[in-house]
Every structure is written in C-alpha cells, then in structure tokens.
Amino acid sequence: MYRNLLIIVAGCSILLGIFFISFNGTARGRADYAWVNGAEPETLDVTFMTGQPEGEIAFAIFEGLTVYHPKTLEPMPGVAKSWEQKDLTFTFHLRPDAWWVKKGEIYTVDGMKQNVTAHDFVYAWQRQCWPETGSQYSFLLDYIVGIEEFKTATAEQWKQVIDRLAKEGKPAPSKLSELEEKIRKEVEEFRSRLWNDKVGIKTPDDLTLEVTLKSFVPYFIQLTNFYPLFPLPRQAIAQYGNQWTMPDNIVTNGPYMLEDWRFNSFIRLKKNPFYWETEKHTTARIAELKTIEKRSRSEENELKLLESLGSFEKRGLVTLDALAIEQEDIALNLYVNGDVDKIRRVIPQVVGEVLRENKLHPIPHLHHEVEPAIYYYDVNLELPVFKSPETGRKIRQALALAIDRKRLIREVSRAEQSPAYSMVADLMLGYNAEPRFGTGDLAKDIAEAKKLLEEVKAEGVTLPTLRILYNTLEAHKSIAAFIQDQWKQNLGIDAKLENQEWQVYLNSRRTGQFDLARAGWIPDYSDPNTFLELFTCDDLESDKNPARLDQPIIYNQQNHSKYHNPHYNRIVLQYSARMLDYLSTPEKRKQIIEDVKSWPAYQQAIEGKVRKTGTTSIADLEKNMDEFGKLTSPEEQLQKSLAIRMLLLEIAEQMLMWDVPVIPIYHYTSSELWPPELEGIASNEREVHPPKYLRWKGDKRPAGSRYDAFPRFWPKYVPKEKEVVTEK
Numbered sequence: 001m002y003r004n005l006l007i008i009v010a011g012c013s014i015l016l017g018i019f020f021i022s023f024n025g026t027a028r029g030r031a032d033y034a035w036v037n038g039a040e041p042e043t044l045d046v047t048f049m050t051g052q053p054e055g056e057i058a059f060a061i062f063e064g065l066t067v068y069h070p071k072t073l074e075p076m077p078g079v080a081k082s083w084e085q086k087d088l089t090f091t092f093h094l095r096p097d098a099w100w101v102k103k104g105e106i107y108t109v110d111g112m113k114q115n116v117t118a119h120d121f122v123y124a125w126q127r128q129c130w131p132e133t134g135s136q137y138s139f140l141l142d143y144i145v146g147i148e149e150f151k152t153a154t155a156e157q158w159k160q161v162i163d164r165l166a167k168e169g170k171p172a173p174s175k176l177s178e179l180e181e182k183i184r185k186e187v188e189e190f191r192s193r194l195w196n197d198k199v200g201i202k203t204p205d206d207l208t209l210e211v212t213l214k215s216f217v218p219y220f221i222q223l224t225n226f227y228p229l230f231p232l233p234r235q236a237i238a239q240y241g242n243q244w245t246m247p248d249n250i251v252t253n254g255p256y257m258l259e260d261w262r263f264n265s266f267i268r269l270k271k272n273p274f275y276w277e278t279e280k281h282t283t284a285r286i287a288e289l290k291t292i293e294k295r296s297r298s299e300e301n302e303l304k305l306l307e308s309l310g311s312f313e314k315r316g317l318v319t320l321d322a323l324a325i326e327q328e329d330i331a332l333n334l335y336v337n338g339d340v341d342k343i344r345r346v347i348p349q350v351v352g353e354v355l356r357e358n359k360l361h362p363i364p365h366l367h368h369e370v371e372p373a374i375y376y377y378d379v380n381l382e383l384p385v386f387k388s389p390e391t392g393r394k395i396r397q398a399l400a401l402a403i404d405r406k407r408l409i410r411e412v413s414r415a416e417q418s419p420a421y422s423m424v425a426d427l428m429l430g431y432n433a434e435p436r437f438g439t440g441d442l443a444k445d446i447a448e449a450k451k452l453l454e455e456v457k458a459e460g461v462t463l464p465t466l467r468i469l470y471n472t473l474e475a476h477k478s479i480a481a482f483i484q485d486q487w488k489q490n491l492g493i494d495a496k497l498e499n500q501e502w503q504v505y506l507n508s509r510r511t512g513q514f515d516l517a518r519a520g521w522i523p524d525y526s527d528p529n530t531f532l533e534l535f536t537c538d539d540l541e542s543d544k545n546p547a548r549l550d551q552p553i554i555y556n557q558q559n560h561s562k563y564h565n566p567h568y569n570r571i572v573l574q575y576s577a578r579m580l581d582y583l584s585t586p587e588k589r590k591q592i593i594e595d596v597k598s599w600p601a602y603q604q605a606i607e608g609k610v611r612k613t614g615t616t617s618i619a620d621l622e623k624n625m626d627e628f629g630k631l632t633s634p635e636e637q638l639q640k641s642l643a644i645r646m647l648l649l650e651i652a653e654q655m656l657m658w659d660v661p662v663i664p665i666y667h668y669t670s671s672e673l674w675p676p677e678l679e680g681i682a683s684n685e686r687e688v689h690p691p692k693y694l695r696w697k698g699d700k701r702p703a704g705s706r707y708d709a710f711p712r713f714w715p716k717y718v719p720k721e722k723e724v725v726t727e728k
Helices: 002-023 052-061 118-129 147-167 181-198 234-243 279-290 297-309 328-336 348-360 391-401 405-413 442-458 474-491 502-510 529-535 566-575 586-597 602-607 617-629 634-659
Strands: 033-036 066-068 075-077 080-086 089-094 201-205 208-212 256-262 266-271 319-323 366-379 466-471 495-500 516-521 662-673
Touching: 033 328, 052 256, 052 266, 052 319, 075 080, 075 297, 118 147, 118 201, 118 208, 118 234, 147 181, 279 297, 328 474, 348 366, 348 474, 348 662, 391 442, 391 474, 391 634, 391 662, 405 474, 405 662, 442 474, 466 474, 466 502, 474 495, 474 516, 495 502, 502 516, 516 529, 516 662, 529 566, 529 634, 566 586, 566 634, 586 602, 586 617, 586 634, 602 617, 602 634, 617 634
Parallel strands: 033 319, 466 495, 466 516
Antiparallel strands: 066 075, 080 089, 089 208, 201 208, 256 266, 266 319, 366 516, 366 662
C-alpha cells in the first residue's frame, strides 16, 4: 500500500510542476478557496447544462427562486424572499435588490439598473421549452399547467417553418434569430399568444411570479433551486446571442461573478459586491425568524445557519478558483499539499485503505457518505443486436446478470459502494427499493445469463463485439475494463473500450453514437421519479390510438437508450403525476389496475415477483386501492394516494428492469475531502455545496500542507520540490 502511494506521489511530481507553471503563472494569486471541478465545463449557459462540472459553477454565479440549505438541501429564500401555496398555485415574491451584474458593476440597459424580475424567470423557462433550444431538462417544467401543450404546439409550428423553408430551397434554422423578420414575428406572436392562453405561469407585476401545477407535486419547491429553473438576463442574450456567457459579456445574479476563464485550466470567481445578502439583511432576517413562535423545521434550520455563519457580505469568501483537472491522482496530491481545498473523491488506489483507517482513527478531512446516486450503463436500443423486443432483451438481461458487482467494488472502485440491482436507491423515503433483477447468487445469475444467450443463439442471432463508451477518467476506464473482462470470461462476449473527453462524450450519448455508455445520475430532488422519469417519452397513447403511430416519438432528453414502453410512460407521466385525479372514481382505479395487467410481461415480472415483505406489488396496490375507496377525509385520501403512487412507481421500475434499457452497476458513496477549518459545507445526498455559505474558521484560510493529517498514508518521503514531512 505504501509503495503504491509513493508511486502515486512521485509520478505526479512532473505533472504538478507543469500545472503550477501554468496555474501560478498569472498575477492573480491564490484564491480564498479552490476546488478541483473535474472536466472543463461544457457551457455556462444554464439552459444547456447537464453535468456536475457545470452545476458547481452555476450555483456560484446564478441564483434561482430558492437556494439549497448546505446540509439538509431544504429550499431557503433566494431571489424569492418569500412564497406561499394555495391549492395548486405557488406565488413567489421577488426581491427588489436582486441585481444583475456585469464585469463588477450592476448591469444597465439604456441607463437603467436591471434587477431580476419575474419576466426573467418566464423568459428562461420559455427558452427551456422552445424546440430549437434542445434543452436536456425541459421535462422538469412539465408539472406546470399547459407546458406540455406549449411544447407540442411550438414543436409542430417549428417543423412547419422548416418544411416551408425546405420547399423554398432555404437551409433549416438552428435558432429563431436566423429567420427572416416576417416569419420570426409570426413565430414569436404564436408562442406569446399560446403561452398567455395555455400556460399556468403568470406575472401580476415585475416582482410576483405565479405558478400553477397540474396536480400535487410534493417536490416542486425543491426544483426551484436547481439551475434549469434559474432566471436569465434577457437583454444580454438578445445582444450577444450564443456569446453571452463569454467573460466580457456574461451577466449573472449569483453571490459570485466570473472574473477570469482560462480554458482547460481554471475559472476564477469573485465576490459580488451587489449581492442582496448584506449584513443588514441577515440581521433583520434573524430577528424576523426569532419572532416566530412555532418555527417550521425549515425556518429553524435557516435560523441556525444564519446565526452560525453570519452574512455573505461580511464573511463570504472573496475569491474562488474552480480547477479543470480530470486526473484524480493529481487532484489528491493537490489537496494533500494544501493547494486546493476540496476534491470530490479519493482515488480508488487509496480510498479503501483510507476508509479502513478512518474507522480506526477518524480523518477529519474525509467526508464519506452513502448517496442515492446511481452508476450505470446506457444500452443503445436502436442497435440491431439490442433492438428486438425479445432476443434484444435477453441479451441485455444476460449482460446485466454477468457482472460480479461485489468484486468490482472490492477490487476496482473500492469506496464501499453498494451493488445496484435497481435504478432507485433505498434512501427515498416511502419507497420499497429492493433488487429488481438477479437472485443475489452470482453463480445462479451467470448460469441464467448463459441460458438466455443460448436461447438467443438458437434464434440465429450473432453477437458482435460491443463498444463501451466512457468519458476521460481513470476510474471509468478501470470499471469498463473489469466489465469487459467479466463479459468475456462469463459469457464469451467481446467488448472494446472507447474513451472520449467530456464534451465529445456528452454529444455521443445525445446522438446515439454508442453501443453501451457509462452514465451516472445524482437525484435532482428526493423522490423516485427523479430516476424513473429519465426513461420516458411522450408517445403515451400509441398502443391505444393508431392515429399516433405515424407521429415521431419525442424522448425525455436524458433517455439516451431510447426506451419506449407506453405502460411505463402512463404510470410515470400520467398516473403518478395526477394521482388524486386517477383515484377519484372506481372506474379510474380499475383502469390503472387493468393497464398494469395488460403489460405483456406482467405475469413474469410483476404478478410473480415476491417482495421481501412476502407480498407482491400488485397485491399491495389492489389492497390500497380498495382502502382508498372507503376514505372520506381529504387528508387521509392524500396520504393514501401518496402510498399508492409509490407502489405504482415500484411497478414501473419492475417494468424498466425487466426490459433492461440500462444496466445498473452500483449506488454511489461519496468520499470527498475538505479541511475541518472549512465551515458552511456538509455531506449531502446530491454532493451540492452552495459557495455562498463557505467560510473559514477565524475568517482566514489555514496555510501549509496537510500531510500530517494522513500520517499512515504519506511516509516521510514526498515529492522533491516539497518540504520533507517527518512522521511524529
């Protein structure tokens, strides 16, 4: 173990030297806080973001209606100073002093200072829905009245425009501004009229935003602090177009501003002097919260946070550096040497030993937690070998069964992850998360996988060499190599590895240029739907309405496998989204049961699937349906509807795992490193750490290396250019 660590340290010396010649070659000096952000961000435009490297920057330079509590992730006031709910309508009251800023000054248009208004949210949410935008997260808005109808109608109009231009021999536009003025105005007027008539988003005045949902969504407020729902600076985008996020053009509203951006090196952020959370505001908010006799849990958590951290104006860090470093061994050495203050994970070569040592002698820098996130492989269902409903499913199921996940975790990933035999992790309250495929006995599972392949071969199917796509990271390469070997040894299936850098990899997944692709999903909110909705599409009624068979399927933007199951779609997008409506009459309740039972694989995957409780999900569903019909209290009906919803989502996941459009590998753990002197940061289920809350104890960053904090892992020999640290 020690020899491996010495090789890691010594092997990084040259790379570290090269990095610091570049990194410290500027005159800007060391930031108050620096973290390893992984790959170079694909974009700083929140409409197009999908990954963690982009998200960490977004939470610093932009702000939504609410912000995350750093520990509980509860929504706290952001641009919205308050909000209330009446029935299905949320009313948000915005701050008059939430300013847009550009290059260190309040952003002005025609000499007028621009604060964030309700219209900026409306514009941003509309932009998510425009067909030419191609947003990967517009589905999060589908809970709002009229959004789905808006997206469908605008997509149809956009198609008509493209068809008309094609007949005239003109190229298809990629954005609205490319259209000639007359056609552009037609499109804009149509969209404006449709939005005003159909969509449940209203702006009674500049500082009031009203949002009406189609049905009860328990996690909607959680979505308002997620970057796809952030506001956008309309005037700046109109002026600069796609270049609006460049350092000289970007306009933001978060606690930090973009000061410098060196491609593939670093992003420097600087404290926003015009951010609304001043000392005066914080003092007033603390006083206000203390006057509330019966504070809610959220209000109590907010009070404790403000009292412990003080205001952003007074104690917030001045400069932050996000480093574009993908090599995890370099990241670890930067942390231990004291050059960065947070890394997302300890490298596999070290993490197992570190975790074992931590149990004996706690390491205060290590923050190891179980997460509800999932590491999995997308399977391209449009590939000929996977496309057949029956033989393709058997091949996919065989691939999923023939992986020794426990050995992979023990020997490769090494961070005490849990083997995944489902998509939804067991941290979702109220959800029965248990294995959806496999027996738990590897020998039996491999035998079943071989049997499935023999059946496929008997049908005359020839198995090609499969390509496993992954983005640049040594950990992904090691996992892919392990799975490649497992499939060869256990099934005789050949696979080859294909590595791409972050931006290229993302594009390959979106465009279906893969056989199998490494993927990961961190939940956007605390509900099973955050996993299950990924694999839906809008072709809800194709099996019942032949008229729709000729219409193209529009997949969820994250459904890279192109999974299509109308029964699954109806459960996730219709029944669970409007549960009370669908439970309102005996006829509707019967419709749900009949729909589940009409799924072709119902007998094998649902009726015969006995859970750990000794019952089946369908039996429990029918029992709860009967109980719902006897309730008269609205409160009791609501609670029972939530229980029925969870059972339906469980059934949907059973469908998903029977069809195997994705192969779950493991549920994550986090093994982040940050120093004990850093306040306002905590382990949480999404690895989200809002920068506005970061503080150093004593308001001063501790200097020096951190070798002494890891005495068993760094003996007295360290890189030559560093001071020798002797063991105590």
